Amino acid sequence: MKLFAKLGLIGLVSGAAIATAVTPSYAQGFATRTEVYDPGTGNIADYRRDVTNALGTPQADRTRDFLSLGMGGSAIFSFASAENVDGYFSGSVTVWETTWGNKSRQSQYDERIEVFVGNNLNDVENWLSIGEIWNIRDGAFDTNQSDGSAGSGATLDIGNDDLYKYVRVVDLSQKRADGFDVNAIAVNPANAPAEAVPEPATIIGGLLALGGGALAKKCRNR
Ligand SMILES: [Ca+2]
Ligand SMILES: [Ca+2]
Ligand SMILES: [Ca+2]
Incomplete structure (x- = not known):
């Protein structure tokens, strides 16, 4: 087989591989399970230790439906x-926080987390960090209560196209005794699958196959 004919075959194969990679319906939406809760230091009220408080849709401010991480x-x-x-899942991670007090300055209610994604629960120290979320600076809680939402x-964008199974949040709060208060957490596909839109990967795969075929033809003509 000529080299460029092989390239055409590679184009077909890689196109098929890409299509396979994007076809699955990624998990999206809100957390369904708290796998691990490892509270840090500080006085965490019992109702703030309920791990189901971080699951499902976020509640508007001044509800007690959140999970406090404790310092660290x-x-x-x-x-x-x-x-x-x-x-x-792939794409990005969204976190909602609950803060009841004065929300005008990060320095007054400084609660923050570092967010990681990974697949191996026994290897969390090597998970990918995708950045920090500060409760006030980054608007993790509702700053406009007029609509009640x-x-x-x-x-935070994950920043690559890999698939992950877990999100880990680690408290980095500097001042508040019971740390960051997780109201809700969700994952969002970078390109949410839409029924009516053609799969980009199918197009790319087709173009790769066409390109490889054209190259093979060009090679034979030389
Ligand atoms: Ca808070
Ligand atoms: Ca707190
Ligand atoms: Ca909640």
Whole structure:
């Protein structure tokens, strides 16, 4: 087989591989399970230790439906659902926080987390850090209570196309005794699958195959 004919074959194969990679329905939406809760130091009220408080949709301000991490504490969440039993996701992570007090300055209620994504629960120290979320600076809680909603949370892009199964949040708060208060957490596909839109990967795969075929033809003509 000529080299460029092989390239054409590679184009077909790689196109098929890309299509396979983007076809699964990624997990999206709110956390469905708290895998690990490892509270840090500080006086955390019992109702703030309920790990179900961080699951599902966020509540508007001044509800008690949040999970406090404690100073230096951490938690791991997963997102499996009936539509995606494995719970793999890509794209970005959104976190909603609850703060009841004065919200005008980060320095007054300084609560923050570092956010990690990973797949191996036994290897969390090597998970990928995707950045920090500060409760006030980054608007992780609702700053506009007039509509009664919980706001849009704070979002961090994962920054690659890999699939992950878990999100880990680690408290980095400097002042508040019970740390960052997780109201809700969600994962969002970078390109949410839409029924009516052609799969970009199918197009790319087709172009690769066409390009490889054209190259092979060009080679034979030389
Ligand atoms: Ca708070
Ligand atoms: Ca707190
Ligand atoms: Ca909640």
